[in-house]
Amino acid sequence: MNATRVYEENIRDLANRPGEMRERSRVISVPEQFGEALAVVPAGTEMELEVRLESVHEGVLASVKAYTTLQAECGRCLKEFATPFQVEFQELFAYTPTEADDYGVHGDHVDLEPPLRDAVVLALPFQPMCRPDCPGLDPESGELREAEAAVESDVDLDPRWAALARFAAGTVTADEKPDSGELPESKSK
Ligand SMILES: [Zn+2]
Numbered sequence: 001m002n003a004t005r006v007y008e009e010n011i012r013d014l015a016n017r018p019g020e021m022r023e024r025s026r027v028i029s030v031p032e033q034f035g036e037a038l039a040v041v042p043a044g045t046e047m048e049l050e051v052r053l054e055s056v057h058e059g060v061l062a063s064v065k066a067y068t069t070l071q072a073e074c075g076r077c078l079k080e081f082a083t084p085f086q087v088e089f090q091e092l093f094a095y096t097p098t099e100a101d102d103y104g105v106h107g108d109h110v111d112l113e114p115p116l117r118d119a120v121v122l123a124l125p126f127q128p129m130c131r132p133d134c135p136g137l138d139p140e141s142g143e144l145r146e147a148e149a150a151v152e153s154d155v156d157l158d159p160r161w162a163a164l165a166r167f168a169a170g171t172v173t174a175d176e177k178p179d180s181g182e183l184p185e186s187k188s189k
Contacts (some may be wrong), residue, residue, distance in 0.1 A: 006031060007113035009062070011093075011105065014055040025050040030068070034120045039072035039128045041085065041120060051112070059094040059105055064112060066120065072128035076136035077144050081128075089119040 006028040014020050027048045034041040041047070047068040054061045070085040091112075097104035103114060135145040 007116060008109045008111050009051060009053060010109050011053060011055075011060050012108040014053055014060055015095075015105065015108065017055045018057050020055040022053045023051070024053070034117060035070075035124045037124070037126065038075060039070050039124045039126075041068050041070050041124075045069055045071075049112070053110075056092070059092055060110055061090065061092050062110060062112060062115075063090045064088060064116065064119075066116060070124060070128075072125065072130075074130035074134055075127040076129060076134045078137070079130050079144075081130045083128075085124075087116075087119045087123045089115055091115040 009024070014022060025048065027046055030041055030043055030045045030047050033043045045068055047066055050065040050067075052063040054063075065086065065088040067084070067086045069082050071080065071082050073080055091103055093103050093105045093110040095105050103110070137143065138145045
């Protein structure tokens with residue numbers, strides 16, 4: 001049996017019936033790993049697929065949300081970690097695929113795997129981080145840096161960034177407030 005058939009959707013009751021719609025969800029075990037860099041979804045990982053299939057004149061439009069877990073190695077401290085991961089995509093499976101429509105209806109089914117694989121691989125983080133403020137490894141000792149050491153290194157930052165850091169920490173006064181619309185409003189006391 002072809003393992004990737006877990007990604008197939010039967011569309012027998014949708015084909016050539018524009019306006020018909022089906023929603024299905026299921027949990028599969030990933031038969032083949034996604035990705036090959038620091039972050040991957042390994043074979044055997046559970047993946048929940050929420051699939052909406054709409055019959056349109058040209059074929060079947062699939063809207064898919066996939067929820068799974070990725071395994072990664074932190075790009076800073078090299079620690080292995082797992083984190084929830086989700087992607088969504090929409091793909092038209094055409095009755096008569098052209099060069100513009102990569103994917104077609106095969107008999108009474110569509111195969112979600114190729115567009116799913118594209119979406120997952122594209123969304124996997126290129127530089128995964130175990131946590132947003134991972135201090136990384138000490139360049140001299142190769143040991144994991146303490147969080148305090150990372151904070152101390154702030155003195156080396158560009159003064160504008162130091163001001164932003166103080167603002168983010170809530171220690172900045174009103175007239176020091178950087179004039180940037182991208183920062184959250186400070187809460188009045
Ligand atoms: Zn890390």
